[in-house]
Amino acid sequence: MQAEIIAVGTEILLGEIVNTNAQYVAKQLARFGIPSFYQTVVGDNPQRLTETIALAEKRSQLIILIGGLGPTPDDLTKQTLAAHLQKRLLADQVALEKLVTWQKQIKKEMPTNNLAQADYIEGSEVLANDVGLAIGCYLKTADHVYVVLPGPPREMLPMVDHQVVPRLAQLTGAKQVIVSKMLRFFGIGESLLADQLADLIGQQRNPTIATYLKGYEIGVRLTAYATDAQTAEAIIAPLAQEVRDRLSDFYTGEGEERTLVDEVVDLLKQRQLSVTAAESLTAGLFQAKLAEISGTSTVFSGGFVTYADAVKTQLLGIPAKTIERETVVSAEVARLMAESSRKQIDTEFGLGFTGVAGPDELAGQPAGTVFIALAQRDDDTQVQLFHLAGQRNEVRERAVASGFKMLYDRLIKM
Amino acid sequence: MQAEIIAVGTEILLGEIVNTNAQYVAKQLARFGIPSFYQTVVGDNPQRLTETIALAEKRSQLIILIGGLGPTPDDLTKQTLAAHLQKRLLADQVALEKLVTWQKQIKKEMPTNNLAQADYIEGSEVLANDVGLAIGCYLKTADHVYVVLPGPPREMLPMVDHQVVPRLAQLTGAKQVIVSKMLRFFGIGESLLADQLADLIGQQRNPTIATYLKGYEIGVRLTAYATDAQTAEAIIAPLAQEVRDRLSDFYTGEGEERTLVDEVVDLLKQRQLSVTAAESLTAGLFQAKLAEISGTSTVFSGGFVTYADAVKTQLLGIPAKTIERETVVSAEVARLMAESSRKQIDTEFGLGFTGVAGPDELAGQPAGTVFIALAQRDDDTQVQLFHLAGQRNEVRERAVASGFKMLYDRLIKM
Numbered sequence: 001m002q003a004e005i006i007a008v009g010t011e012i013l014l015g016e017i018v019n020t021n022a023q024y025v026a027k028q029l030a031r032f033g034i035p036s037f038y039q040t041v042v043g044d045n046p047q048r049l050t051e052t053i054a055l056a057e058k059r060s061q062l063i064i065l066i067g068g069l070g071p072t073p074d075d076l077t078k079q080t081l082a083a084h085l086q087k088r089l090l091a092d093q094v095a096l097e098k099l100v101t102w103q104k105q106i107k108k109e110m111p112t113n114n115l116a117q118a119d120y121i122e123g124s125e126v127l128a129n130d131v132g133l134a135i136g137c138y139l140k141t142a143d144h145v146y147v148v149l150p151g152p153p154r155e156m157l158p159m160v161d162h163q164v165v166p167r168l169a170q171l172t173g174a175k176q177v178i179v180s181k182m183l184r185f186f187g188i189g190e191s192l193l194a195d196q197l198a199d200l201i202g203q204q205r206n207p208t209i210a211t212y213l214k215g216y217e218i219g220v221r222l223t224a225y226a227t228d229a230q231t232a233e234a235i236i237a238p239l240a241q242e243v244r245d246r247l248s249d250f251y252t253g254e255g256e257e258r259t260l261v262d263e264v265v266d267l268l269k270q271r272q273l274s275v276t277a278a279e280s281l282t283a284g285l286f287q288a289k290l291a292e293i294s295g296t297s298t299v300f301s302g303g304f305v306t307y308a309d310a311v312k313t314q315l316l317g318i319p320a321k322t323i324e325r326e327t328v329v330s331a332e333v334a335r336l337m338a339e340s341s342r343k344q345i346d347t348e349f350g351l352g353f354t355g356v357a358g359p360d361e362l363a364g365q366p367a368g369t370v371f372i373a374l375a376q377r378d379d380d381t382q383v384q385l386f387h388l389a390g391q392r393n394e395v396r397e398r399a400v401a402s403g404f405k406m407l408y409d410r411l412i413k414m
Numbered sequence: 415m416q417a418e419i420i421a422v423g424t425e426i427l428l429g430e431i432v433n434t435n436a437q438y439v440a441k442q443l444a445r446f447g448i449p450s451f452y453q454t455v456v457g458d459n460p461q462r463l464t465e466t467i468a469l470a471e472k473r474s475q476l477i478i479l480i481g482g483l484g485p486t487p488d489d490l491t492k493q494t495l496a497a498h499l500q501k502r503l504l505a506d507q508v509a510l511e512k513l514v515t516w517q518k519q520i521k522k523e524m525p526t527n528n529l530a531q532a533d534y535i536e537g538s539e540v541l542a543n544d545v546g547l548a549i550g551c552y553l554k555t556a557d558h559v560y561v562v563l564p565g566p567p568r569e570m571l572p573m574v575d576h577q578v579v580p581r582l583a584q585l586t587g588a589k590q591v592i593v594s595k596m597l598r599f600f601g602i603g604e605s606l607l608a609d610q611l612a613d614l615i616g617q618q619r620n621p622t623i624a625t626y627l628k629g630y631e632i633g634v635r636l637t638a639y640a641t642d643a644q645t646a647e648a649i650i651a652p653l654a655q656e657v658r659d660r661l662s663d664f665y666t667g668e669g670e671e672r673t674l675v676d677e678v679v680d681l682l683k684q685r686q687l688s689v690t691a692a693e694s695l696t697a698g699l700f701q702a703k704l705a706e707i708s709g710t711s712t713v714f715s716g717g718f719v720t721y722a723d724a725v726k727t728q729l730l731g732i733p734a735k736t737i738e739r740e741t742v743v744s745a746e747v748a749r750l751m752a753e754s755s756r757k758q759i760d761t762e763f764g765l766g767f768t769g770v771a772g773p774d775e776l777a778g779q780p781a782g783t784v785f786i787a788l789a790q791r792d793d794d795t796q797v798q799l800f801h802l803a804g805q806r807n808e809v810r811e812r813a814v815a816s817g818f819k820m821l822y823d824r825l826i827k828m
């Protein structure tokens with residue numbers, strides 16, 4: 001069996017977006033050893049798309065079409081493939097109900113084009129869209145297998161992972177089970193981390209080992225192939241232990257979809273402890289990240305955004321004289337921010353963030369200089385100085401991540 | 415003239431690298447208004463590459479081949495194209511000398527394959543490689559123009575910028591200037607917006623008109639071609655006016671790289687007005703977005719994250735009885751949040767955000783229900799109810815964007 005990927009979208013031809021979808025799907029094909037000799041990009045044009053499909057049918061048995069499932073009139077991939085195969089389009093009831101619910105939620109009128117997102121090609125299996133509204137299709141004919149996927153990567157990726165990969169496994173008769181484990185680390189650069197694991201990476205076979213940037217964390221993915229899941233897990237276990245041991249200071253947990261923030265919120269919930277913050281350069285970003293996690297309200301009830309000196313004095317009672325003497329970018333101000341916010345909201349932990357986001361320097365300190373303080377009830381306050389790299393908003397994001405790491409390190413030792 | 419990009423490389427088919435080269439070249443083609451209906455990726459295989467070139471010759475006049483110029487035996491792009499066109503390969507003296515110098519420097523023996531990097535196709539103009547060793551070619555035949563480029567982006571990009579772009583300008587007789595204008599809108603779905611502009615989109619030629627998702631805003635890009643910039647701008651102006659008029663309620667400004675937050679911060683600065691917020695479901699995200707803009711400190715000094723009811727009472731003085739009576743997701747609580755925060759920080763504007771991020775309902779209201787209040791010094795407080803679509807963090811992001819839109823609408827009328 002040979003495969004061929006067709007990305008549909010005028011925006012790719014105009015160079016407005018990069019065709020990362022093709023790479024993602026190509027990787028999955030490679031994983032199953034399915035040869036792929038061509039990738040094509042074609043615009044949202046029924047005639048040229050039909051010609052492209054007809055050419056692909058001559059060269060390949062597995063044809064994967066990506067994009068053009070959206071609600072606008074130029075999204076025509078399903079319609080074009082259906083017409084080419086002389087099959088009808090049918091409405092999927094589940095997807096249609098989801099569209100109706102969505103319409104109710106936003107209380108706006110829905111153009112009829114929107115309904116096409118719930119269509120599937122007669123005879124195909126529906127690939128549900130867990131993230132968006134446009135469903136995909138998986139269609140077997142006498143000579144070909146067609147897979148139709150949505151264009152937005154955040155919709156396409158989970159559809160591939162959960163619905164296409166198992167079907168590829170079945171197609172190729174891969175009785176092989178693949179098990180992956182993602183270990184996450186924070187506070188070490190990717191190249192330094194790779195250096196620490198150089199020998200393991202060099203001799204990899206099964207399990208394989210690969211590093212990834214995951215936001216401000218670095219992921220190390222271990223993947224094993226075996227006849228069953230238990231065997232695969234047994235192959236991974238000792239290597240996972242070795243990797244964790246070598247990088248224990250930077251370890252932030254396990255899991256592909258989780259982040260350091262998930263770990264911190266879960267630890268706080270388990271230990272029934274609460275947290276607040278007073279934020280200067282990060283201006284609410286730490287607290288906003290906490291609230292990204294559903295159910296945070298049991299451990300977080302609110303806090304302070306104290307961007308200007310005067311507001312630090314007004315809301316946190318930090319004496320103007322102290323700010324003047326120590327400067328606003330100082331360990332002392334960070335400490336007082338953490339302690340005052342903790343005391344006022346009456347939480348177990350309080351964090352204080354003060355520093356220079358940039359691009360200009362502040363209080364005589366260069367951009368990237370950040371003090372983060374962690375106050376705890378009946379305990380000493382810990383203050384750490386960071387020199388963070390990057391542009392203004394990278395510095396702010398890294399500062400927030402560093403705050404979460406300080407809290408994580410405290411929590412796992414409790 | 416139509417163009418077509420062929421990327422050559424098995425590593426792309428295996429998903430090991432993303433085809434960013436195609437995007438870069440596609441952008442240049444779009445810049446010159448050269449239509450491109452196909453992009454193809456093919457492996458380092460002479461037979462399949464020849465078939466791909468032959469197909470491209472039927473569809474397009476300008477054929478751009480990228481990759482496969484390196485020193486390894488599977489780099490065969492120039493050889494394959496030369497054979498297909500029945501032309502000889504010749505060695506470029508400058509490139510050859512560079513190879514010899516390089517060999518001396520690294521003090522290693524040079525496989526003869528390396529020498530092929532200095533080859534060009536008989537009759538073509540040499541495209542010098544300022545960064546690497548493999549030269550490109552620019553070849554005009556009776557029916558076609560072929561451009562052959564190296565695969566590594568750091569070699570390809572400068573070659574395109576300095577040697578291909580001037581030739582494209584010559585080819586298209588582009589005394590033509592291309593001018594684009596990006597209009598931005600918020601608060602309307604992309605498909606509804608496209609409906610409003612359907613007749614304009616249908617009859618587009620020069621200027622062209624296209625819609626884009628830009629975060630939570632929608633961009634409408636108008637692009638005109640003319641002999642000079644002034645003429646192009648004159649062609650765009652009436653259409654831009656028409657688009658703005660039709661969608662005036664949703665208009666949020668102009669500019670490719672700007673966002674609604676930039677507009678709001680600039681308007682506040684121009685009018686020397688300040689803002690604060692009290693945030694419940696958004697938990698600091700509105701304030702964190704304000705602080706993304708460098709120099710925000712002149713208009714923003716801090717505010718409140720009041721996630722739990724008790725903290726709304728403690729920090730904002732909202733009576734517990736009011737929260738109980740009205741429920742926390744209510745116009746009244748949003749109003750009190752906005753007014754109290756404004757009064758305490760003594761700013762011109764105060765925003766209050768309360769609502770249901772989801773996934774669960776809250777205070778009897780479904781996920782997506784959000785009240786946003788805008789208080790202004792010596793003025794009535796405006797409260798708006800939103801029904802926002804999406805998952806938890808989309809609801810939170812959309813709520814923040816909606817708050818910025820309310821503030822923007824107030825500011826432009828001042």
